[in-house]
Amino acid sequence: MILVISYPGEEHTDDVVGRLQRAGRDVVRIDLADFPAASGLSCSWDVGAPERYLIQTPGGTVDLAGARAAWWRRVRAHTLDPLMSDPDAMAFAMSETNEAVSGMLDALSCPWMNPREADSAAHHKPLQWAVARQVGLQLPRTLVTSRPDDARAFIAEIGVGKVVFKAFIAMLEAWRETRLVEESDLAHLDSVRLAPVIFQEYVPGVDLRIIHVGERFYTAELDAQDTSYPVDMRMVIGEAKVRPVELPARLEAQLLALQRRLGLVYGAIDMRRTPDGDYLFLEVNPAGQWMFVEERTGLPISQAVADQLCAMADRGVREPVGV
Incomplete structure (x- = not known):
């Protein structure tokens, strides 16, 4: 069963x-x-x-x-x-x-995909970023704060229009897109004391949605640079240019190390590839969506998920987490 x-x-x-x-x-x-x-x-x-x-x-x-x-x-x-x-x-x-x-x-x-305790912990972005750095992944400059002065200093150092702010979780009841910090936002920075906010350096480039299933990766490039809202590809997925791509072997090894340390069998990983060819880790969603990638690229992700569950059922024993 x-x-x-x-x-x-x-x-x-x-x-x-x-x-x-x-x-x-x-x-x-x-x-x-x-x-x-x-x-x-x-x-x-x-x-x-x-x-x-x-x-x-x-x-x-x-x-x-x-x-x-x-x-x-x-x-x-x-x-x-x-x-x-x-x-x-x-x-x-x-x-x-x-x-x-x-x-x-x-x-x-x-065995579970994903183990419940690991899945819960891995939803926390500060943990993700800490582990990502431990396995050698690069991150954009990032600040999580509820202190207005720290937010002001971070924005001043990087520059208005070069920093985004976003939510930790995409809640249906209070969904918020990723936005660039503009001059008009500076007057409202005192409100970060009400709840922590993620501020992150905005790095131009193309988005990558990387679906990890078991030992395999299925990657789509989502180029939203010429769309009406390049800051958040989720807002313009229908406008973005989407194609399947391969990741460098070294990057796949780092991502697999990340997933194993987080204890995840499945994850939807978001990264940004810069014009210079650098790969920046943004986040992993342990229950992220893949069908929009499958529909646009033909990558057999749904079958891979089904096959992974069958393989786990055939083994039928709980696997150690985080190895």
């Missing part, structure tokens, strides 16, 4: 699950938002019997102890019974549900 944890309608998950099922694999897909309101669980440790991790699915009861591989894709928060209204009771129920579900998943002996 291959366990897939993601929510309904997530198109990347839908595509890969379809490939797995067509290949004859037994796939169980669960949405964490179903617990505890719409789905039950029962974990047991009886004398002389193996442990059991039973969950309720639309197709019946499934024992997750039989999982041979698991895919932690994109998840939603738990959902409580709508009849609950007392805040203290709701907080308690949410905490207890998280402890039970998380503990159950962590107890599974199968």
